[in-house]
Amino acid sequence: DTEVTQTPKHLVMGMTNKKSLKCEQHMGHRAMYWYKQKAKKPPELMFVYSYEKLSINESVPSRFSPECPNSSLLNLHLHALQPEDSALYLCASSWPGTHNEQFFGPGTRLTVL
Amino acid sequence: DQQVKQNSPSLSVQEGRISILNCDYTNSMFDYFLWYKKYPAEGPTFLISISSIKDKNEDGRFTVFLNKSAKHLSLHIVPSQPGDSAVYFCAMKSSGNTPLVFGKGTRLSVIA
Numbered sequence: 015d016t017e018v019t020q021t022p023k024h025l026v027m028g029m030t031n032k033k034s035l036k037c038e039q040h041m042g043h044r045a046m047y048w049y050k051q052k053a054k055k056p057p058e059l060m061f062v063y064s065y066e067k068l069s070i071n072e073s074v075p076s077r078f079s080p081e082c083p084n085s086s087l088l089n090l091h092l093h094a095l096q097p098e099d100s101a102l103y104l105c106a107s108s109w110p111g112t113h114n115e116q117f118f119g120p121g122t123r124l125t126v127l
Numbered sequence: 128d129q130q131v132k133q134n135s136p137s138l139s140v141q142e143g144r145i146s147i148l149n150c151d152y153t154n155s156m157f158d159y160f161l162w163y164k165k166y167p168a169e170g171p172t173f174l175i176s177i178s179s180i181k182d183k184n185e186d187g188r189f190t191v192f193l194n195k196s197a198k199h200l201s202l203h204i205v206p207s208q209p210g211d212s213a214v215y216f217c218a219m220k221s222s223g224n225t226p227l228v229f230g231k232g233t234r235l236s237v238i239a
Binding site: 018020045047054055056057059062064069070072102104105106110111115116117118119120121123 | 161163168169170171172173176216223224226227229230231232
């Protein structure tokens with residue numbers, strides 16, 4: 015299994031809603047990532063988990079809250095988002111370390127109204 | 128300041144010819160380099176990678192070249208096929224559990 019799966023595929027939420035994005039991989043990878051991608055821009059790193067511990071937080075606002083319940087799962091909890099947070103949210107996984115490519119999921123297209 | 132630059136936002140190539148995508152970087156600490164392909168509304172798909180100890184890596188129709196002295200990375204696709212039409216991102220990282228830094232992407236259109 016060389017897949018990273020993400021649910022839901024699309025999400026529309028209001029600014030007062032609380033929702034969660036989910037990501038799952040069964041490749042045995044021990045590093046997992048959240049990226050945000052706006053149209054015509056490269057993916058921007060948000061968070062990195064290594065061995066289920068948060069290792070990088072790229073100064074992401076607290077309205078985004080990551081969680082790694084186990085080595086296969088990664089969640090992103092969303093609360094009080096702004097319309098400018100609308101984007102494609104990508105999850106990726108890899109082996110930790112240098113020479114290991116990241117495998118990306120298909121993304122969740124988030125629209126904040 | 129952009130550490131990774133893809134100076135051509137778009138490229139058009141005829142089917143069967145060679146596509147050459149380029150990427151320049153400034154950080155001499157980068158030692159692992161990757162190319163990803165992305166279709167609209169999908170996540171990036173890993174294509175090919177190269178470490179800094181090599182200057183060329185080949186996988187089928189895809190070849191990646193690394194010129195460390197010029198801090199230049201390129202991807203050659205030959206022969207190009209219409210299904211190769213997508214946005215191509217170069218990405219790179221330094222050693223350890225460090226983040227990938229992406230270029231802005233080049234949109235490749237292969238015309239039949």
